[in-house]
Amino acid sequence: MTLDKNKIADLNQANIQAHQRRFGLLSNSIDNIEDILQKLQEFQIAIPSWALGTGGTRFGRFAGSGEPRNLEEKIEDVGLLHALNQSSGAISLHIPWDIPGNANAVKQLAEQYGLRFDAVNSNTFQDQPGQQHSYKFGSLQHVDKVVRKQAIAHNIEVIKHGIDIGSESLTVWLADGSSFPGQLNFRRAFENTLESLQEIYSALPENWKLFVEYKAFEPNFYSMSVGDWGQSLLYANKLGNKAYTLVDLGHHLPNANIEQIVSLLLMEGKLGGFHFNDSKYGDDDLTVGCINPYQLFLIFLELVDGMDAKGMKHATDLAWMIDASHNVKDPLEDLLQSVEAIMIAYAQSLIVDKGALDTARNNNDVVKAQEILQDAYRTDVRPLVAAARLRSGGALDPLAAFRSLKFHEQLVKERGSKTSATGL
Ligand code: PSV
Ligand code: MN
Secondary structure, rough: OOOOOHHHHHHHHHHHHHHHHHHHHHHOOOOOOOHHHHHHHHHHEEEHHHHHOOOOOOOEEEOOOOOOOOHHHHHHHHHHHHHHHHOOOOEEEOOOOOOOHHHHHHHHHHHOOOOEEEEEEOOOOOHHHHOOOOOOOOOOOOOHHHHHHHHHHHHHHHHHHHHHHHOOOEEEEOOOOOOOOOOOOHEEEEEHHHHHEEEHHHHOOOOEEEEEEEEOOOOOOOOOOOOHHHHHHHHHHHHHEEEEEEOOOOOOOOOOOOHHHHHHHOOOEEEEEEEEEEEOOOOOOEOOOOOOOHHHHHHHHHHHHEEEEOOOOOOOEEEEOOOOOOOOOOOOHHHHHHHHHHHHHHHHOOOHHHHHHHHHHHHHOOOOOOOOHHHHHOOOOOHHHHHHHHHHHHOHHHHHHHOOHHHHHHHHHHOOOOOOOOOO
16 A cells, blocks of 8 residues: 555644644643653654454454455554554564564565564464474473473574564563462472573573563463563573563553552663553453553653663663554554554653652652642643654644545455454
């Protein structure tokens, strides 16, 4: 599909006056507006290759229409998102769902759309056709060394694919664990997992990072071998300075204080990556910010504070990715909503009066501290996010542009109404 940049420009022109009025009002109340706009322009959120098609639940999957049929079309879709919002300049591949057949061609295609490759993800939570040993009872933790070896070899294969396309990190998420008391020796499962991760770690190129993603439950429901940030941090610390914890917002027990987790991991220099989504009950994989945008804001506040305390670059020193599933919405529209929610939360965290917050805290002025936070949260920063996007050449309103320029209809015409992308 060819994207006519002039059409986006025309839409922007039609709405520019209303935008400038709103932006003008807001910018008068923000001191460091140029610095914030620059940060917003730089911030990029990777799109996972498995989120470009309709997802399913364990009860079924209702395919959408116009979905990408291969990796090239997935790259094309992320390119479209990025052209609209200028904040989705990266793609993250899951192997073997999306093996880059011709790595050079795939790399070139991505470059054409201004995209880079974020972390590569291994998959030892499913058996693949023709696979010799099953992961039914785990992969890196497995009681049988031959199964562990197979899972290690897969991860090393994923690193090789990553090198070919210019990725610089590997995310390992394990479904390993146990579903019943007595099934596993916890200590041995940990030791096996660690030993396997050590072998994978030693295959990492010098400039690479290894992200150890944790998850409280599912598909195992009694224990998970990387079940929480404590376990992930244990592995990361034992592995070495290229290993980090990865936080996925949906991977906690209900009511966990994720902002505190993030703060402490950053303090330890061990937060490496982030998967955004939202949830009401468990790992619901819903659109970012659709259930609990205040929590997202509080998390961003800690992310920004923790990164600033370490002199880290917001845009590049952590790996930012959306990890959501779209069962009823059009995946591209859903992703546009998610990116917008992330940018809004980030912008809100940037306008918090940090000096005043510090003073309120030091005076134990709890009421004032809350007022400062909520003042930022209740500010409508959408014109700020839109202004940054406009400066980068994006659409003032990406979702409205997606609809009025009829991108979905064009994709259906090209790809058909019964297509199904790889993924969960
Ligand atoms: C697991 O629930 C997870 O969050 C991991 O990041 C996987 O790699 C991803 O979802 C896709 O299944
Ligand atoms: Mn995840």
